[in-house]
Amino acid sequence: DPKVDVLGMPDGVKFVFLDIGLGMIVFTCVLGQLHTQVNATHCMIDFINNYFALFTLYTAMCVEFTGIMHSAYLIQNLMSAVSGKPIISNEEPKTGFTFAFFWGRVLMSLAILGFCMAVVMVALFNGDTMVAVKYPGISVGLSVFLFFFFMSVVGMLEAMQIAFFSAAKVTAAERGNSFFGKKTCSILFDGNGRNLPGFMIGRQLTVVGSFFLVASITGLNIKPGEGNNIFGISDGAQQFLNYGFHGAVITTILASIMWQYAASAFPLAFLNSPITFGLLIFALVLEGTGICHGAWV
Template identity: 55%
Template sequence: MDPIKLIKSVYSVILLIFSIVLISGMIATKQTNLSENAHPAAAYCLLWAAIIWLTMVEGGQASLVGLIPVNAELYAESHPKAYKCTHITNKGDNLDRYLLGRQFMVVLVVFCVNISGGPIGGAEIWGLPDWVKGIFLQAGLAMILLTCNVGQLNSQVNASLCMLDYTDNYFALLTLWVAMVVEFSGLLHSSYLVQLAVAAMAGKKVVSNEDPRNAGQSIFFFGRCLVSLAILWFCLAVTFVALFDGKTTMWKGVPAWLAVIIFFILMSVVGTLEGMQIAFFAVA
């Protein structure tokens, strides 16, 4: 192995182990939100249940997007559960629906991870130096390393290399159905309005793999879009009020107008990265 790669792997593993031990210690001493308000056992259970589900939410995306160009009949008998998954996502615009619902699941699962393992303000443990607590606890590096290394990155890499094996189980099928139900609820349908607006500004039409909607389908679709848009505006209003009232986790001393700019910049970066990720999986 390349010495540089070996060094990076070793210190990455050390940091991950330290982060897991640190988070576990914070939960045991009731210094996370859920362990403080409920019980450490509840925090442990929710934390690892969320992390495990995140592995399938992230890995399932890599697999199902990558399997689109593959003839499903080739693995219908060898990987029957993976076949059931792609039989759903390869039909019409279901892959887009799955990706939309899946993104909500990512945010929800990460939220559960944070309330379970995220430290409360002023947390103290093992007499660690202030700079260590500042980096791993206050800046959130411990939670980032746990969530990314265990819940996201390894599953994406493994799933992109073993697409059929990763989705050939009922856990993947369950995750797919949950994502489809989330999308069907209409909670995220304002995203379709953004899609239509971007396509219109580009002078192009949104290409669909399904027949044009009839009157009833259009009413149902755009009705959910309006409900989703109303929810989105309400959420934005709440977020702006919190930003201007200083009731967010933004660093002290940052003016409200700058916090709003940072908020939109980060949202744009996240959107770009998510879109690039899907594109890379699709063409890899």
């Protein structure tokens, strides 16, 4: 409610920090991600030498075992086939039940992903998402465009991270002669080398901000029990979807993992892209504002 007083802040400041969510974006980025990443780079062994790290690992392994995200492995295999690069793994080749169980989960994951995309698209066109509540002036067409745009931004930033670390392992001659590739590498690796970690901070802030905006677009504004449940699902299922599970599945697979696999297969293609150069400059400018410098403390 814009009429509610919050620490005596002007309406414009409240709109930026609360309505748009800049305050929560910075809070999440600095305290929830960046400061732990900075600490982990300096104290890698100490950072994992505790039961909470072990609990986190087991939790992640359990989520992976469910197969909800297994469609990402299909993307991995497709990228490997297209690029001609074999998938390096210590696992034995899948045969028999293991083979069937693996690809069965891939098919299940594809079905879940398709359902999640259908939920988002139908909700957007019906005006049943949080974007209609937070930003009522945004049309349906613009909402759909912003949904794919911000997912592409996140995907490019995820891919750039992979491409940059791949570029750091090869010589300048192996990086090619692309104008934008040379400019990008010059900014990243010349001088005192501060631009690469600076990019990581600016990148993280951009990713978190984009995820918050995508969450507004994919979040459902449907109250169970009123007969408006999407696809006529039960009230319990609608309540579950209202938590944002469908958005998490979509963004994890289509805005993150897919792009990482693509960058692993074709790092130079991403390195030489003018979009990569533009996003690099944007991330460095964002980091240069100092809005997330608290992560260095």
